Amino acid sequence: MKLIATRGARTDKVDQLRCLRDDGSATATPMPRQGILPHDLVHYVVESTLGWRAAFYGIVAGGADIGWTMERTHDAFRRDVADQAIHAEAVVESLQAQLWSGAFDEAMFSDGVRAACAARGRGMPPLPDGAGQALFAAVLALDARWQQVPWHGTLELDLPDW
Template identity: 35%
Template sequence: MRLRFTKGNGKYDLMEVVRPDGAVERIDCPKQGIIPHDMVHYAVEDTLRLRGFIGRVAGGETASFRMAAEAESDGVERLVEVMQGDGWSGGTTPAAEMIDLYRVTCEARGCPMLPVDEADIAAVRERIATLTEAWTAVPVGKAIELSVA
């Protein structure tokens, strides 16, 4: 499966899920000042080998904003939110504080916290930085593609 992110000129970018059989699903991604939310998912899931939204879609689920609750996927969503928040604040929050915030977020949402450590946070940050550099270079109307195993 491939993910194709196309930079829009308005309030939205576009993510296309290109299935192995050629079928394509499209999701509008509200611009948020950093890489698209689902690109953060890709960074977290691919780097840490976790199954969240992207993994579930790769496993055959429909790409939609509403999916049934699932422990690992819910934990990934909370981690994506924390990483996204870090991106909005410049990516400089100490890793230990991010892990604490992740714990609080999981407790507030009633989902299990996945085992992550400071090295995991650093690895995801590095991946997000690489994706940010690539995304910044993409002109409006053009796309980057990411492969999902």
């Protein structure tokens, strides 16, 4: 699946994300500007780096509408959503908190993931040693690329085998 992130105009409050599946079908959603890398692009880093194919983008790649998928994976009370999708959301939220703070702190990252999972009634995901720091570095690298995209320009990212 290909992700196509498009910057709007300088004064817009949202950018756009289009997911183009391997079968040619597509789904799209606005990406609110937050002053940090958009939430949906942080998902790309987490899911592609960790190889989590049952998370947000895996559900979208399987044919689900992106809006429907967002509603399901962001609902803390849904028990029918795969653990991986919930874990991805928790990791993304914790990484975003680290981005807002401007620096990475392993203990705060882990505490953030643990708390976000607990709030959703799930246990902590199995993460390899150093995963938080590696994900943070990857998010910063993607953010640097995103910041170079001109107004009305696009950034294309591939999710192989999805």
